[in-house]
Amino acid sequence: MSVAHLAPASARWARSGLALLTGDATPALPRRDHAGRIEALLSAARTAGAEVDMRLFGERAAELGLTRRGRTSANGTARLIETADGWLVANLARIDDLQAVPAWIGCGLGEEPWAALQRAARRRAAADLADAGQELGVPAAVVGGRDDAQQRARGEGSRVVRLAPGRGEAVRQPLVIDLSSLWAGPLCGQLLGLVGARVVKVESAGRPDAARRGPRAFFDRLHAGHESVVLDFATPEGRGQLARLIARADLVIESSRPRALEQLGVDLEAAFAASPALVWVSLTAYGRTGPWKNRVGFGDDAAAAAGLVAWDGSGRPMFVGDALADPIAGVMAATGALQALATGGGMLVDVALREAAAFVAAADPIAEAELGEVVGGEGRWRWNDTPLAAPQARPERRSASVMGAHTAAILAEFA
Amino acid sequence: MNLKPGSRWKSAVCAAEAVVVRPPNAEVVLACGGVPMLGPADERPQGATVAPDHAGGSLLGKRYIDAETGLEALCAKAGEGSLSVDGRPMVVKDAKKLPSSD
Structure with a gap:
């Protein structure tokens, strides 16, 4: 059977590059048309003026050589864990997360954290475990959580909020100050840079973007053509320089928790009061409002x-897929940012990774008849019969700027 | 004080609360505002106040460490008192290093 003979939803999935990143020994076909939702996101981004395609979603896996690992994430740091009442996801990506496990679940200090967590989880409710982990700063959540306090607080309302009057015309060739790190925020910055924004990446001297320690090619793609500024956020002088850069920005991208921004002295209301046409793009795990x-x-x-x-x-x-909430959120953020710039700014674009992924999760079910054609026993894709596209990366020949190469010039120009 | 991982302590003199993430390698007293911290069920004494040299404050979500014994505690509620171990001020641990790929 070739892709041409597959019904549309499963054919989309086969072509997406995500099929080979989903499943365990055998690729699994999700029962919903997630690729259709992703195509809808791409279409909205193109309408807003972005240059995007399906490669964005699998290109990190292509670059890093990652593949599907079942209940372990493609990059190896997250796992799906069965609890007394459902499934928990935990991502022990940092040393501190691994070291917090004894305090989280009460196991011994010498125990292998994942084994201890799996054992403890069988006796506990997923939501209780997630709450206790999050109190210690560990990324943990109920899988497919419904009607939790955050969803009730955030509701279904728009995540693009007017905070200032804006101006009567589109903001052209905007100055973007990108404070974000890892994937989602930098992808938003890259997409804005591709269509004419001037992007200045600003990093803390004490805590530069950790993606710099990852594969060079991936970092280069997300940051090629951007200027690089390093400030010392630990000093009043550095925080003052940051405040002055923000005051000159047309658009700010950040992926910090609101508490961390407050501790840096960054105040959203003051920023909008000073710059009525500002666009502020916030990328957080669950949204910048609510409990x-x-x-x-x-x-x-x-x-x-x-x-x-x-x-x-x-x-x-x-x-x-591989960390799929990141590229989904990055594309949504860029779409919201371009729309806000086109309408004169004055907007907060509040993108939550979970909500962005929920849009893709909520795709229509794939029809039973169509599933029957392509799914063998145990819900596994009959992949031997079906060519599945490998994930691909967009080509990029340029390198990212040397870290801090533009600090003096940018401070002289703007701060 | 049995400062085992996951144990919760409240300040005797302010609103601060701390959770032990890593235990100390010796018997020590964990204090806030210069006064030993209390178990969750203990009554706060009347009239105790933050000592002036332990009034730097505790920030929600920050991890504090004592290099000498390895004790690490997470601030679960902010307060005016600062944390100390046998009289030594605890220091804020550097922000958690992000993974290179998340």
């Missing part, structure tokens, strides 16, 4: 929290 505004999350756990997982024939979840 979970300071919860932590990364691309794999936020996607699973949204229910963007593939359920196998025995009712067990597997990860879908």
